[in-house]
Every structure is written in structure tokens, then in C-alpha cells.
Amino acid sequence: MRVWVMPLALLALAVCVTQSVAQRHAARAPQVVPMRAAQVDPGQLARRLADQQPGWPRSRRFDCARIKCVALTFDDGPGEHTGRLLDLLAQRHVRATFFVIGEMVAADRDGRLVRRIAQEGHELGNHSWSHPALAALSEEGVRRELRQTGDLVQRLTGVRMRLMRPPYGATDAQVAAEARREGLAQILWSLDTLDWRDRVTATVARRAETATPGAIVLMHDVHRTTVDAVPQVLDTLARKGFTFVTVSELYGRALVPGREYLERDPR
Numbered sequence: 001m002r003v004w005v006m007p008l009a010l011l012a013l014a015v016c017v018t019q020s021v022a023q024r025h026a027a028r029a030p031q032v033v034p035m036r037a038a039q040v041d042p043g044q045l046a047r048r049l050a051d052q053q054p055g056w057p058r059s060r061r062f063d064c065a066r067i068k069c070v071a072l073t074f075d076d077g078p079g080e081h082t083g084r085l086l087d088l089l090a091q092r093h094v095r096a097t098f099f100v101i102g103e104m105v106a107a108d109r110d111g112r113l114v115r116r117i118a119q120e121g122h123e124l125g126n127h128s129w130s131h132p133a134l135a136a137l138s139e140e141g142v143r144r145e146l147r148q149t150g151d152l153v154q155r156l157t158g159v160r161m162r163l164m165r166p167p168y169g170a171t172d173a174q175v176a177a178e179a180r181r182e183g184l185a186q187i188l189w190s191l192d193t194l195d196w197r198d199r200v201t202a203t204v205a206r207r208a209e210t211a212t213p214g215a216i217v218l219m220h221d222v223h224r225t226t227v228d229a230v231p232q233v234l235d236t237l238a239r240k241g242f243t244f245v246t247v248s249e250l251y252g253r254a255l256v257p258g259r260e261y262l263e264r265d266p267r
């Protein structure tokens, strides 16, 4: 062997060994998906929120089979009247459920309102990103509408929503399947106040006051007239012996993703 061959042979050997080690590493390396800077660990966020708000989320238990419960629900926000509604509910220690639209959450500076909704013990539900009739969309379109809103609310509040309400109540088997995949129960309603059509405070109040035990009442916090009706609705229903609960509290158990709920059957 010539003298100059030795270093070359050693170099070749070294390259071989290095490459095979690198390949083995590549084969064994776990599939780590790098976290984008904008993403926040929701668990960490929820813990931080719990530290700031002792006992959050404050869970309450009601036996709505025995007492008169009603779930007030507010759709299409958060909007310009939501802050005042939250003040009214807080004054009376009443909790409600808010089905929020992703675009509205995104338009609210720093998610101030959606954070306040969560921190004050109300329940949050997914009302899609842009309020289309979900039943008219493709499977992928439905998924995007739900997931985008779910992710944004989770990033802002630490809460992973478990409820959704299809805009216009327009649902079908495909929407149900997507809701199930996203872990969302479909919440419809048993009492429609038609507050979006009739912007008359007294009319909205009168309709809401006809609630029966176990009812899910549909209202919209984006209308001033609806928020104006709330004090009277709360006073009248309280006088009739109703307890105001969130949708999850109304049922008192985990709701089944994808399934439709209109009211709590009196039992």
C-alpha cells in the first residue's frame, strides 16, 4: 500500500461512519412538530388564569330535574353591548352561555370581552367563524369554521369549548359529524325570542318570560334592545322561581359531541 492511500482510506471510513450515525439518528428522531411562536400552551394558560382567578372555572352543580332551571343564551357576539350585558348579569349573580362568532372575537381588542365572559363564569360556545349556514358548506369548510374559532378562543381564554350552535340552526349529518370530530355538542333552543327581527325591548322581554323549566332561550347580545330587556327578564323569571344556569349546568353531565340538544326534558 502506498503511503498516501492510508489517509484517504481513513477519511473514507470516517465519512461512512458519520453518515450512518446521522442516518440512524434521523431514523430514530421523534417527529416533533415545532410550536409556532404565536401558539400558547393552553394548559399553561388555563393554569395561569386559575392562579389569577382562584377557583376558576367555578363549577356549580344544580339538580335541574328538581328545581326550575333556565339557560339564557346569547349569540353572535361579542359586540358593543356585551360589556353592559356582563355588568347586568354580574349585578344579579346570573350566569349565561355565549355562542361567539370567531370574527367578532378577533375584532375585539386583545379578546377583552371573551376573556371577561370566561373569567366571570359564563359558558362559551362556538358559533362558527363567519356565521355561514354550515349545512351549505363542504366538510372542510365546516371544519375550518369550527376549528378556527375554537383555537382562537382557547388561545385567548384557555377554554376549549365543548358546545357549538350552528348559525340559523342549519345542521345536517355532515355538520353533526364535524361537530362530533371537534368534540362539540350541538345546542339548539326551545324558545326563540326573535329578538333579531323585533327590536322592541318589551316584546323581547315578554317572549323570554314565557320560558318553561329546562328551556334554552335564544337571544342575541349584539342588539341593544335585547340587552335592555335583560333586567326585566331576569327579575320576572327569578320571581317565578327560576334558577339561571349555563347550558352545561342545565344538563349536569358531559354532553355528547355531535348530538343535538334543544332543551332539558323535564324528568
Ligand code: NI
Pocket (backbone or CB within 6 Å): 075, 076, 127, 131, 167, 168
Ligand atoms: Ni347567529
